[in-house]
Amino acid sequence: MDEAVIVALGCNLPGAYTSREALLEAALVAFPSEGLAVMIRSSWWTSAAWPDETLPAYLNGVAVVETSLDPFGTLAALHRVEARFGRARGAPNAPRTLDLDLIAYGQSVVSGGLTVPHPRAHERLFVMGPLAEIAPNWCHPVSGETAARLAEVASVGRDARP
Template sequence: MTAMSPAAAAVTAYIGIGANLGDASGQVQRAILQLGKLPDTSLDAQSSLFCTAPLDAGGDDYINAVARIKTRLDAHALLQGLQQIEQDFGRQRPYPNAPRTLDLDLLLYGQSTFADAVLTVPHPRMTQRAFVLIPLLQLDPFIVIPKQGPAHQFAPQVAHQAIRKI
């Protein structure tokens, strides 16, 4: 784990992780470890791995998880770090919702809410996806999504989406 500098207060952030190409399970597990190696960041907790069918796309089933980190990186620097990890794992973006070797999404960044040309926090579709909500609730059953309310209130809306703990 990377030691954090004392300059800025650490923020708790949640990262959605998914893969459906190659050794998806291994890639998700290795990506979780890489999160803790980002500068001024430590891995705090990780959910179980879950198998889910692709949503709004074709291809093989996904392996998904959520990690909780503590970081002193600002949200945009954290996003850059996540994108570098994706590139290191061979992520390509040939078209929207394409199968992927690794997908890392910044779901929550403390209690922050903002949107700009490159980043929206909280993640705009996190409440519509079982592969995000179920692992997130496993980590923190009482988590509140800023300006939206308790995450558990969205679970019934995604109950029809197939998800299996592995």
């Protein structure tokens, strides 16, 4: 898992799909067309919207992908998938049809136009919980903490559950 490319998926609006689950499943099906081969994925986890819990709840998960793209190319591919599913970037934390985040690119540490590992993923149970489900021994490239440990101490989205 040290070389894993990890992508977090989330949404709180189903867009043109019958449910949030259907939208996230369709997004995973779209990954290969962008050069992202899904190797393993978590179950879907639900959590209250953050920071405004009055908004629709989120559904989140994590996938480990293989790709020949570099980190910047991977992020561009994720943005193309988001656009295909109706993602419109607006206010931070606004409701959205699809949110794809590049959590880690192996053990690489990248800055300058892209920050990898994701600068806040380690704080979020709705990311670390699903990651711990499929790769509990994955180690954060900066802290060295495992996904299982990061899920235990995550401070955001403590209500997240599979």
